[in-house]
Structure formats: C-alpha cells, structure tokens
Amino acid sequence: MDKLTVIKVGGKIVEEEESLRDLLDRFALLPGHKVLVHGGGRSATRLATRLGIESRMVEGRRITDAEMLNVVTMVYGGLVNKQIVAGLQARGVNALGLTGADMNAIRSEKRPVKEVDYGFVGDVNQVNGDMLADLIAKGIVPVMAPLTHDGQGHLLNTNADTIAGETAKALARHFEVTLVFCFEKRGVLRDEHDDLSVIPTIDRNLFAQLTAEGIIQGGMIPKVENSLQAVEAGVRQVIITQANALGQPNEGTVVK
Amino acid sequence: MDKLTVIKVGGKIVEEEESLRDLLDRFALLPGHKVLVHGGGRSATRLATRLGIESRMVEGRRITDAEMLNVVTMVYGGLVNKQIVAGLQARGVNALGLTGADMNAIRSEKRPVKEVDYGFVGDVNQVNGDMLADLIAKGIVPVMAPLTHDGQGHLLNTNADTIAGETAKALARHFEVTLVFCFEKRGVLRDEHDDLSVIPTIDRNLFAQLTAEGIIQGGMIPKVENSLQAVEAGVRQVIITQANALGQPNEGTVVK
Numbered sequence: 001m002d003k004l005t006v007i008k009v010g011g012k013i014v015e016e017e018e019s020l021r022d023l024l025d026r027f028a029l030l031p032g033h034k035v036l037v038h039g040g041g042r043s044a045t046r047l048a049t050r051l052g053i054e055s056r057m058v059e060g061r062r063i064t065d066a067e068m069l070n071v072v073t074m075v076y077g078g079l080v081n082k083q084i085v086a087g088l089q090a091r092g093v094n095a096l097g098l099t100g101a102d103m104n105a106i107r108s109e110k111r112p113v114k115e116v117d118y119g120f121v122g123d124v125n126q127v128n129g130d131m132l133a134d135l136i137a138k139g140i141v142p143v144m145a146p147l148t149h150d151g152q153g154h155l156l157n158t159n160a161d162t163i164a165g166e167t168a169k170a171l172a173r174h175f176e177v178t179l180v181f182c183f184e185k186r187g188v189l190r191d192e193h194d195d196l197s198v199i200p201t202i203d204r205n206l207f208a209q210l211t212a213e214g215i216i217q218g219g220m221i222p223k224v225e226n227s228l229q230a231v232e233a234g235v236r237q238v239i240i241t242q243a244n245a246l247g248q249p250n251e252g253t254v255v256k
Numbered sequence: 257m258d259k260l261t262v263i264k265v266g267g268k269i270v271e272e273e274e275s276l277r278d279l280l281d282r283f284a285l286l287p288g289h290k291v292l293v294h295g296g297g298r299s300a301t302r303l304a305t306r307l308g309i310e311s312r313m314v315e316g317r318r319i320t321d322a323e324m325l326n327v328v329t330m331v332y333g334g335l336v337n338k339q340i341v342a343g344l345q346a347r348g349v350n351a352l353g354l355t356g357a358d359m360n361a362i363r364s365e366k367r368p369v370k371e372v373d374y375g376f377v378g379d380v381n382q383v384n385g386d387m388l389a390d391l392i393a394k395g396i397v398p399v400m401a402p403l404t405h406d407g408q409g410h411l412l413n414t415n416a417d418t419i420a421g422e423t424a425k426a427l428a429r430h431f432e433v434t435l436v437f438c439f440e441k442r443g444v445l446r447d448e449h450d451d452l453s454v455i456p457t458i459d460r461n462l463f464a465q466l467t468a469e470g471i472i473q474g475g476m477i478p479k480v481e482n483s484l485q486a487v488e489a490g491v492r493q494v495i496i497t498q499a500n501a502l503g504q505p506n507e508g509t510v511v512k
Contacts, residue, residue, distance in 0.1 A: 047330075050307055051306055051307070070335055073334050073335050073338050073339070074303075074330035074331065074334040074335045075330065075334070076334070077333070077334040077335075077337070077338045077353075078329050078330040078331070078332070078333040078334020078335065078337075078338075079326055079329050079330045079333075079334065081333070081334075082329050082333045082334075082355055082357060082358075082403065082411055083329070083411070085355070085357045085358055085405075086357040086405045086409050086410060086411050087409045089357055089360055089405060089407060089409070090407060090408050090409035094359060094360060095357075095358070095359075096358045096359045097333075097353075097355070097357075097358050099338055099341070099353070101338060101341045101342040101345055101351075101353075102338075102341055102351070102352045102353050103350060103351075103352045103396060104345055104350060140359060147338065149342045149345060151345060151346060152346050153342050153343045153345070153346035154342060155338055155339070155342050
C-alpha cells in the first residue's frame with residue numbers, strides 16, 4: 001500500500017501569517033500522499049467578537065448557535081481553508097478544500113442535548129474513504145475544514161481532531177497511514193515544564209501506567225486515547241508533535 | 257457528446273432562504289450534467305457593513321482591498337458556497353464547492369490598475385476544463401464561488417458572470433453546453449416596463465440592430481455580448497432568464 005500522511009494543525013498555526021507560511025513550506029515538501037486538516041477557532045472567535053456575537057465554550061468545545069454556525073462556516077470553510085488552498089497551489093501542491101458536505105465527504109449527526117446543548121455541532125458518522133482515496137490517488141491533496149453535514153441540508157461544526165482521526169481511520173483501508181497531531185508542545189511530556197522531556201513512544205500499556213501515575217493528564221488524555229483508538233482501527237502510527245517539527249525524523253511522541 | 261447545463265445565479269436568489277430553497281429544488285431536478293455558479297454580493301456588503309468596512313463600487317464592480325478580499329472569501333467561499341453544497345447534498349445532488357484555487361480550477365491575474373484600482377480582482381486566464389470535465393463525468397456537480405487565484409498564493413475576487421462564461425467555454429470541448437444566466441427579469445425585454453416583452457431569440461445580427469435602436473442598453477449590452485462570445489466559442493446556446501423559470505421550456509431569451 002502507498003503511504004499517506006494525515007496532518008492536523010490547530011488554529012493558531014494557520015491563523016498567523018508567518019507560522020502559516022512555514023507550515024505550508026514544510027507541508028509542501030513532505031513526500032507521498034497527504035491530507036491537511038485544519039482548525040481556525042481563534043479567527044472564529046475574533047470575527048464573532050467584531051460582530052458582537054458572544055463565544056461560549058464548555059470544556060474547550062464551542063457552543064454553536066445559528067449565528068455562530070455562520071461565523072465558523074465563513075471562517076473555517078471560507079477564509080482559513082481557501083487561504084491554505086491558494087498557498088499550497090502556489091507551492092505546487094494540488095490542494096482541494098473540503099468540508100464534510102463537499103462530495104458528501106463526512107456525514108455527521110447533531111450532537112444530542114444532554115447536560116450541555118452544544119447547538120449545531122456534529123458527531124461524525126461516516127467518512128467517505130473511497131471517494132477521498134480516489135482523489136488522493138490522482139494526486140489531489142484534500143484540505144479539510146472542521147465542518148461536516150447531516151445529509152439534510154445542515155452544516156455542523158465538528159472538532160478538527162475528530163475529523164483527522166476519523167479520516168485517517170477511513171483511509172487506513174486504502175493506504176499505510178501516519179496521522180500527525182500538531183500542537184504547541186514538542187510531544188507528550190513527562191514534565192509539562194520541561195520541553196525536552198518528550199516521551200518517545202506510547203502504547204496502550206504505557207498509557208495506562210502514565211495516566212495512573214498522573215504523568216499524562218487533562219487535555220492530553222483524550223488526545224492520546226484518540227490516537228490509540230486510531231492505531232487500533234488500522235492507522236499505522238500517530239505522531240504527536242509541533243508543526244515546526246513536520247518533516248523532521250525522530251521528533252515528537254509516537255503512539256502505536 | 258453529453259449535455260451539460262451551466263447555471264449562473266446572482267446573489268439575491270441564493271441569499272434569501274425561500275428563493276434559495278426554490279432554486280435548489282429546481283436545480284436538483286434538472287436532468288443531465290450540471291454546474292452551478294453563484295454570486296453573493298449582497299451578503300458580502302452586509303457583512304462588510306457589520307464589520308465597519310465600506311463597500312465601494314465602480315460601475316457595479318466591487319473595489320476589493322485586503323479587508324474586503326477577506327470578507328468575500330468568507331462569504332462567497334464559505335457561507336454561500338457551503339450552504340448551497342449542503343442543500344444540494346440533501347437533495348441527492350453530489351455537489352462539490354470550488355473556488356478557482358481548488359484543484360487549480362481557475363487561474364486569473366490581478367486586474368492592472370488603469371483609471372480605477374479594483375484591488376484584488378482577477379481577470380480569468382485559464383479554466384481547467386479537463387479536470388472539471390473529469391469530475392462532472394463521475395457525477396460530481398461543481399458549485400463555483402466567484403473567487404479565483406493567481407497561482408502565487410493570492411485569491412482574487414472575480415465576476416460570477418465571467419466565471420460562468422469562461423467555465424462554459426472551457427467545458428464546450430467536452431460537452432454540449434447550455435449556459436443559463438438567471439437574473440431579475442424573464443429575459444431580454446423589448447420594453448423594460450413590460451415583463452411580457454421577452455425577445456425570444458437573439459443572434460449577432462439582431463443584437464447589432466437592437467443596440468443601434470437603443471432597445472438593448474445599459475447592463476444588458478455586456479450580458480448579451482458575453483453570451484454571443486460564449487456561443488462563438490463553442491457553447492451551444494445561452495439562455496437569459498429568471499431563476500424561477502429554470503427547468504421550464506420556452507422561457508427566457510435564447511442567445512445563439
């Protein structure tokens with residue numbers, strides 16, 4: 001099977017001109033098939049503020065009412081996505097911007113209201129892996145915005161980590177997939193105050209041990225758990241690292 | 257050759273919920289291959305106003321500075337395009353939203369500054385007809401936003417009529433193309449105050465005669481001229497009509 005790299009980058013990296021340029025340079029140089037999944041939360045919050053719309057978050061997740069859905073559709077599907085696509089085209093990468101609605105790439109359902117009503121937020125049901133694999137095999141590089149659709153005409157705001165994970169899993173039937181989560185730190189750290197304390201490799205056993213010891217905690221727990229689940233669903237490996245380590249070997253934490 | 261219909265709809269139709277729903281219903285029912293090209297100017301102006309950005313127009317064309325480019329990228333590439341795509345998916349149409357940057361669909365160059373500096377506005381250089389034809393033959397329905405790119409990383413605001421015309425011409429090598437321009441009137445009128453005075457057919461000779469007589473004037477002159485040029489470049493026919501006549505035979509003005 002051909003190799004494929006699915007890279008998820010957070011909002012901060014794609015929202016600042018210099019870090020975006022550096023990311024696109026690095027991404028363009030990566031060999032083989034690739035997919036870029038991006039966030040854009042900071043820009044969405046900034047636009048919402050300018051429009052007098054309040055951004056409400058619960059445990060890091062955005063409450064998405066009808067007005068906020070329009071904001072994220074504009075920012076994720078329009079501004080951020082198209083700037084990345086144009087930037088990659090300029091670097092010789094044949095990028096195609098996609099939301100989950102485009103070619104029915106990712107179908108989701110509106111999150112049920114329990115303790116929290118997240119509004120127009122989607123939980124992924126199905127990724128159209130065959131269609132994406134067909135595009136990728138033709139040399140197209142999908143650039144995926146964190147928006148999906150419910151098949152009934154509604155766009156839904158969807159977590160970019162989830163999109164990256166589910167896309168990587170769906171493509172594991174077609175490619176040998178490496179999934180890379182880029183975030184602020186160099187990897188999963190033993191000591192959050194020591195940037196050099198990167199844990200080189202994590203598997204399910206070490207994860208259980210490190211969470212029991214309190215070394216992996218907070219927001220890192222779902223990130224590593226999602227990574228392990230991706231590996232268990234057929235993704236070859238997941239790398240948790242910084243965007244500026246893209247393309248450099250032996251950087252970050254490898255989950256497998 | 258298979259038949260293909262390229263339909264251009266203005267901003268007003270896609271920006272109001274009811275007329276958008278009606279358009280999508282009609283568009284979904286059209287037989288054969290199809291492409292939708294949309295505007296979105298009113299929404300762009302509205303968003304700009306809310307953001308305190310002044311909309312400046314010269315002869316109906318928007319002056320697009322850096323801030324306005326962001327606005328149109330959000331509105332055309334994000335909000336309007338993705339709502340159409342999701343709405344078509346709900347109607348069983350396998351829509352794919354595209355700007356000119358996506359898959360290098362439409363390359364343009366920044367309009368040179370003469371009497372007017374239009375800013376980040378693109379004049380179309382090349383439509384990637386082979387790529388679009390390949391998608392269309394697979395059952396994909398491109399939904400095209402009025403944005404192109406210069407291949408150097410810049411998005412450019414581009415007239416939707418021009419995108420529709422150039423796309424129709426590029427696809428005329430692959431399909432028997434009908435290009436439909438939807439606007440407010442039922443067709444090209446002999447008497448602008450009489451909605452029933454639709455001129456059924458216009459060719460180059462009649463156009464010369466009607467402009468000389470002052471019957472075709474103002475904004476209709478470039479519309480018909482562009483239509484004639486499309487026909488001369490291989491498009492089978494151009495129909496100028498109202499969106500709510502889509503799918504109805506013998507409506508509007510046929511340019512051929």
